[in-house]
Amino acid sequence: MSRKEHWDQVYSSKPSDRLGWYKPRLQTSLEWILALGLDRDAPVIDVGGGASTLIDDLLEEGYSAITVLDIAEPALELLRARLGDRGAAVNWLCGDITRIILPEDAFELWHDRAVFHFLTEAADRERYRENLCRALRPGGRLIIGTFAPEAPPKCSGLPVQRYDTDLLRETLGKEFELQHHRKELHVTPGGVEQMYLYCAFRFAP
Numbered sequence: 146m147s148r149k150e151h152w153d154q155v156y157s158s159k160p161s162d163r164l165g166w167y168k169p170r171l172q173t174s175l176e177w178i179l180a181l182g183l184d185r186d187a188p189v190i191d192v193g194g195g196a197s198t199l200i201d202d203l204l205e206e207g208y209s210a211i212t213v214l215d216i217a218e219p220a221l222e223l224l225r226a227r228l229g230d231r232g233a234a235v236n237w238l239c240g241d242i243t244r245i246i247l248p249e250d251a252f253e254l255w256h257d258r259a260v261f262h263f264l265t266e267a268a269d270r271e272r273y274r275e276n277l278c279r280a281l282r283p284g285g286r287l288i289i290g291t292f293a294p295e296a297p298p299k300c301s302g303l304p305v306q307r308y309d310t311d312l313l314r315e316t317l318g319k320e321f322e323l324q325h326h327r328k329e330l331h332v333t334p335g336g337v338e339q340m341y342l343y344c345a346f347r348f349a350p
Contacts, residue, residue: 148241149216155301156195156219171199173329173343174258177288179206186210187253190280192242193260195220196227204231212236212252214245243272247280255281258290258341262305270306270316278320278350285348287321289313293328293342300339308342321346 146154183189185207194200194213203211211234215221218239225232238245242260255277264270281287292300292307299305308316310326326344333339 151301151303152215152217153219156217156223168331169198170202171197171258173327174199174256174288174290175202175206177343177345178203178254178256181254181286183208183253188212188251189254189256190214190247190252192255192257194224196223197258199256199258200224200235201228201231204228204234209234210236212238214238214240214242216241242276243269245276247276249279250282251280253282253285255285255287255289257288259300261289262291262307263300263303265304265306274316274318277317278348281348283348283350286324287317287346287348288343289346290329290341290343293340295340297337297339310342310344313342313344317346320348320350322349 186209188210189203189208190212191197191199192214195215195217200211200213213221213224213235216239221237221239225237228235243264261273264273277287291313292305294307294309296307310323314321314323324345324347326342329341329343331339331341
C-alpha cells in the first residue's frame with residue numbers, strides 16, 4: 146500500500162476525533178503562533194493539516210492567508226465540511242510533502258504537527274527539507290511537533306522517527322535557529338500515551 150493509500154484509508158475508516166493524533170484544540174501550536182505577532186494576512190501553511198482544529202482557531206483569530214496541505218483528500222474533505230463557508234478563505238492542497246513542489250518564498254510560517262516523524266527514509270526527509278527551505282521566507286518561522294524519544298516507535302501502524310532537540314536541529318540543518326522547545330504528553334482517544342517534542346525555529350538561510 147502506498148503512503149497516500151494508507152492515509153486515505155485511515156481518514157475514510159474512522160471519525161476524525163478517534164484518530165490517534167486528534168486533540169480538540171492544538172493549544173501549544175496556537176499559543177506559539179499567536180506569540181509570533183504575525184500580521185493577520187501573513188501567509189501560513191499547515192503541513193498535514195488533515196482534520197485538525199487549528200485551522201478553525203486561526204480563522205477565528207483573523208488569519209486570512211492560510212494554506213492547508215495534506216496527502217489525504219478525505220482528510221481535507223472532513224475539514225472543508227466542518228468549516229463550511231469559512232473554508233472559502235483557505236487555500237487547499239492535496240499532495241505528498243515529499244513529492245509536491247511548493248512555490249518559493251511563499252510563507253511566513255510553516256506549521257507541522259505529526260508529519261515529519263513519519264518520514265523514516267533519509268531521502269524523504271531531505272525532500273521535505275528542500276520544500277521547507279524553498280517555501281519559507283528568510284526570517285520566517287517553523288513550528289514543528291514530532292514524537293520525542295519516549296514516544297512509541299509506531300503510530301497508525303507505521304514506524305516513526307523519534308527526535309530530541311539535537312537530532313531535529315541536525316536533520317533540519319544549520320539554516321534553522323532553535324528559538325524554544327517543550328515536551329508535551331499526548332494521550333490518544335484510545336488511551337495510548339505519546340510524548341511529543343515541540344520546537345520553534347527561525348529560518349536564517
